[in-house]
Amino acid sequence: MKSAQxxxxxxxxxxxxxxxxxxxxxxxxxxxxxxxxxxxxxxxNVPPTTLASWSTAAPNDFTATAVAExxxxxxxxxxxxxxxxxxxxxxxxxxLGLQRAAGVRIPVDPxxxxxxxxxxxxxxQPEVTAALAQWNAASADQxxxxxxxxxxxxxxxxxxDPAKAAPGDYGPVPVLTARLLTLARAGSLDGQLLSPxxxxxxxxxxxxxxxxxxxxxxxxxxxxxxxxxxxxxMNETGNYPGQAWLWLSTFWYQIDPFKSSKNADAEIWAIMxxxxxxxxxxxxxxxxRSVPRWTRVxxxxxRDYYRTRR
Amino acid sequence: xxxxxxxxxFAAPVDLNHPGHYLHWGVVxxxxxxxxxxxxMVTLFVAALLLPFxxxxxxxx
Amino acid sequence: MTSxxxxxxRRYALRRLPSEKLIPETQPVYMASWIYVFGxxxxxxxVVVLVSGGVLALMxxxxxxxxxxxxxxxxxxxxxxxxxxxxxxxHLWGKFFMAAWRGRRVLTWMTGAVAFLVSxxxxxxxxxxxxxxxxxxxxGQAKDALNATGIGAWFNVFDFGQxxxxxxxxxxxxxxxxxxxxxxxxxxxxxxxPIGATAPGDGR
Numbered sequence: 001m002k003s004a005q006x007x008x009x010x011x012x013x014x015x016x017x018x019x020x021x022x023x024x025x026x027x028x029x030x031x032x033x034x035x036x037x038x039x040x041x042x043x044x045n046v047p048p049t050t051l052a053s054w055s056t057a058a059p060n061d062f063t064a065t066a067v068a069e070x071x072x073x074x075x076x077x078x079x080x081x082x083x084x085x086x087x088x089x090x091x092x093x094x095x096l097g098l099q100r101a102a103g104v105r106i107p108v109d110p111x112x113x114x115x116x117x118x119x120x121x122x123x124x125q126p127e128v129t130a131a132l133a134q135w136n137a138a139s140a141d142q143x144x145x146x147x148x149x150x151x152x153x154x155x156x157x158x159x160x161d162p163a164k165a166a167p168g169d170y171g172p173v174p175v176l177t178a179r180l181l182t183l184a185r186a187g188s189l190d191g192q193l194l195s196p197x198x199x200x201x202x203x204x205x206x207x208x209x210x211x212x213x214x215x216x217x218x219x220x221x222x223x224x225x226x227x228x229x230x231x232x233x234m235n236e237t238g239n240y241p242g243q244a245w246l247w248l249s250t251f252w253y254q255i256d257p258f259k260s261s262k263n264a265d266a267e268i269w270a271i272m273x274x275x276x277x278x279x280x281x282x283x284x285x286x287x288x289r290s291v292p293r294w295t296r297v298x299x300x301x302x303r304d305y306y307r308t309r310r
Numbered sequence: 311x312x313x314x315x316x317x318x319x320f321a322a323p324v325d326l327n328h329p330g331h332y333l334h335w336g337v338v339x340x341x342x343x344x345x346x347x348x349x350x351m352v353t354l355f356v357a358a359l360l361l362p363f364x365x366x367x368x369x370x371x
Numbered sequence: 372m373t374s375x376x377x378x379x380x381r382r383y384a385l386r387r388l389p390s391e392k393l394i395p396e397t398q399p400v401y402m403a404s405w406i407y408v409f410g411x412x413x414x415x416x417x418v419v420v421l422v423s424g425g426v427l428a429l430m431x432x433x434x435x436x437x438x439x440x441x442x443x444x445x446x447x448x449x450x451x452x453x454x455x456x457x458x459x460x461x462h463l464w465g466k467f468f469m470a471a472w473r474g475r476r477v478l479t480w481m482t483g484a485v486a487f488l489v490s491x492x493x494x495x496x497x498x499x500x501x502x503x504x505x506x507x508x509x510x511g512q513a514k515d516a517l518n519a520t521g522i523g524a525w526f527n528v529f530d531f532g533q534x535x536x537x538x539x540x541x542x543x544x545x546x547x548x549x550x551x552x553x554x555x556x557x558x559x560x561x562x563x564x565p566i567g568a569t570a571p572g573d574g575r
Contacts (some may be wrong), residue, residue, distance in 0.1 A: 006474030007570035011560030014397035019411075025407065030454055034419045038454075040447030042322030046504040055537040076364075082524035092518035098521030105524040118561040131419060190434035202532025209529075221508045225332055231339045237505055239326035240449075241343040243498070245456050245491060254337050273520075280484040283472035288373070293566055297468035301361040302565035305401035309568075322446075347457065355461050359403035365403060 046224070046237040049217055051193065051207060055184035058158035058216040062184060066177040067154060067212040069110040071147035074213040076110040083108040083209070091266035099266065106205055114210045115180055118192040128179045131172030138171065146171035228253050248272070393558050402562050406469075409462035411556075416455035417550065421543065423448040428539055432500055452494060459487060471563045478558040486549040489542060496538035499528055506545075 017262045021122055055062040055294040080089025082105045090099035114134070119128060135143060150170040157165040162174060193207040211217050218227060226232035234251035236242030252258050252268040259278055261267060299306060331342040426444045427435060435441035472480035494560070498509050510528040515522035527533055 007564055007568060008474070009399050009564055011570035012401060012564065012568075013571065014401040015400050016396060017398035017402065018396070019394060021412050022408065026411045027418060030412065030415045030419050033454055034416075034423070034447050034451035037450035038413070038443055040324050041326050041450070042442065043446040043449045044327060044440075044503075044505065045501070046327075048504050048507050050504065079518075082518060089428065093520075099519050099523075102518075102524035103519035106527055125372040166417070177496065191399050192313075202468065202535075205527060205529040208507065208511060211507065217507065217511065220504065221330075224504075225330055225341065225548070226505075226508050232508075233512070234344060235330070235341050237330070238328060238342070239330045239341070239343050241347045241453055242341065243343045243491075243494060244347050244492075245460065246452060254339075263519070265346070265516045269516050272363060275489055278489070280481050282467070283477045283480055289472075292468050292470035295468060297359065298470070298566045300569075301406055301469055302401050302406045304403045305565050305568065316388075345455065351457050351461055354462055357407075358409065358461070358465070361405055363403045363405050363407075 003099065011183065041240070042236045044240045049211060049220060050187070051189045054211060054216045055181055055189075055213060058214070058219075059181055059185070060154070060162070061216050062215050063162050063177050063181055064151065064154050064160050065210070066115055066180050067147055067151045068213065069114045069210070070176070071144060071151055072111065072174060073148075073151070074110055076108060076114075076209040076213050079108075079209075082106045083205075084110075091263045093263070093266045093270045102138040102214045108206060108209060109210070110213070113206050115176065117196070118183060118189055119176060119179055121192060121196070122179070122183050122188065125179070127175055131175040131179075134172040142171070146173045149176060150177075204284065248275070266304060386407075387419065388555065392561075393555075395558075399562055399564070401565050403566065406461075406465040407562075408460050409465055412458040413455065413462050414550065414554070416451055416458055417546070418453050419451035419567070420448065421547075423451055424543070432502060432535060436502065448497075452497070456490065458492065459466055459490065463487060469563060470566055473563055473566070474560065476560050476563055479553060479560065482549050482553040482556060486546055486553060489545045489549060493538060493542040493546060496534050497544060499534040500531060500538050 004037065006187040029288045046295075048185055051062075065074065069077060070293060076083065078086055078089060080086040081099050081102055084107065085104055090097055092099075101300070116132070119132060122128075123134075138146070146169065149168055150173045152167055153165040153170070167173075180189070185191070190207060193210060194201040195203060195206075211243050221227050222233065223231070225235045226237070228250070231247075231250045231254065233253075234242050234244050234246045249268065252271065258268055278285060278288075282295060326343070333340050333342065333345065423444055427441070427448060430438075430441060435445035466480070466483070495509075495513070499506050499513075513528050514523055517526055519527060
């Protein structure tokens with residue numbers, strides 16, 4: 001398929017073709033279809049989860065998540081770049097660790113940002129002030145052992161209900177998380193997790209990371225078939241068509257070795273980058289660029305031409 | 311968990327906001343809505359190849 | 372007459388793309404298939420996407436959550452995007468099976484492919500700025516992919532302001548420029564002749 005063998009298009013006989021008329025008709029068709037489908041089906045709009053709605057609908061999940069933030073065991077606390085420094089964290093493409101190379105550029109300290117600072121900034125109750133003082137005076141090991149013990153106790157309690165947790169040495173942790181729950185249910189935590197000290201806000205990094213650490217958000221997503229294991233990337237809430245064009249990206253997450261790889265994101269998006277480049281470079285890829293000749297779909301497209309040529 | 315409904319004059323006659331229908335086929339899991347879109351695309355593609363295109367007047371013969 | 376840069380640009384443009392090539396009233400006889408209309412359908416769907424998006428921009432990102440008219444315009448935007456993606460992909464299938472990159476048309480294919488990829492990014496950022504559960508969940512999932520490749524350190528899907536800028540300014544601008552470039556290339560080179568075609572009177 002060398003270009004030298006392809007004749008110039010203006011060497012061929014022509015016939016009348018009204019491009020402007022074609023465009024006008026096409027525009028009318030797309031306008032009518034879009035307006036009609038919009039009128040018939042509207043659009044999906046499932047309301048967002050707020051920290052208030054989460055802590056109200058699933059208070060025990062909220063408390064367990066807050067304890068995990070203090071214990072440093074939550075997803076955010078273990079995340080690594082670009083949010084925090086965690087030894088060994090960060091996905092790799094083979095030996096290539098781009099996540100670590102990018103560094104910590106959006107710093108998030110989950111225990112401090114999601115739990116301790118909001119408590120300090122809220123109107124302080126004496127017992128919360130005392131609990132914060134006790135927490136701050138303790139060693140990191142002590143903090144860790146209190147919060148881990150409380151996390152275990154909540155895990156064993158019926159429904160994870162703090163009221164039913166077995167007594168134990170949890171230090172100030174139960175007071176801190178109970179107060180945080182009160183703040184969250186009142187709606188004040190939603191505002192406090194945005195960048196402190198600024199009036200105008202556009203970054204929802206902290207409240208979103210905190211929300212995503214709990215189970216409530218992913219439970220809602222599972223209901224709507226949106227999780228990664230459900231081909232969720234191409235799905236939409238309700239019965240609406242979603243981003244069907246992402247079928248290939250979401251497909252890789254369903255199969256081994258990616259399904260069970262801790263570097264799945266990095267590996268899959270490296271593959272997608274290569275495939276995207278391949279799409280752009282199709283005309284240069286031997287084999288692929290010859291598929292059109294072999295498949296003979298073109299015989300249908302140009303059947304008039306091939307018939308009259310004979 | 312429900313979607314905010316459209317109300318008044320702009321209420322949609324067909325409400326697609328109730329729980330989605332999904333098909334499972336081995337590892338494949340697909341929403342009926344996406345499947346309908348994909349089938350329509352393939353149908354359009356095949357129809358475009360097969361249906362006769364109106365012939366315009368030959369210009370220079 | 373002294374030569375000016377302006378004159379040089381005009382002469383170059385007119386030589387590459389004389390008006391009868393830019394908006395011709397005829398097409399080669401071999402252009403006789405419904406598959407050809409999916410290119411112009413893609414352009415017209417893009418126009419509906421841009422206009423409905425423009426109306427949403429007029430009233431701001433929160434409008435469609437509180438207004439029936441806003442909700443309807445948002446719906447037009449959604450469905451025109453679904454149409455745009457569908458007809459663009461059919462156009463892509465068609466051009467692939469026609470090997471439409473032949474005859475010095477490689478750049479036409481490449482600008483089209485890049486426009487397709489940029490459209491995916493635009494749709495993605497659109498889902499992020501809906502301000503609903505979709506946006507929350509999609510950003511929560513997408514951050515892992517973007518962070519894993521290092522991009523997330525600069526492209527923060529949780530930053531509504533940043534995503535809105537990408538969605539309503541940078542990416543549409545890119546799609547617009549790529550589309551214009553793509554269409555001009557089609558007009559400069561003309562419609563690709565059938566596979567195996569020889570020019571009439573060129574010794575069959």
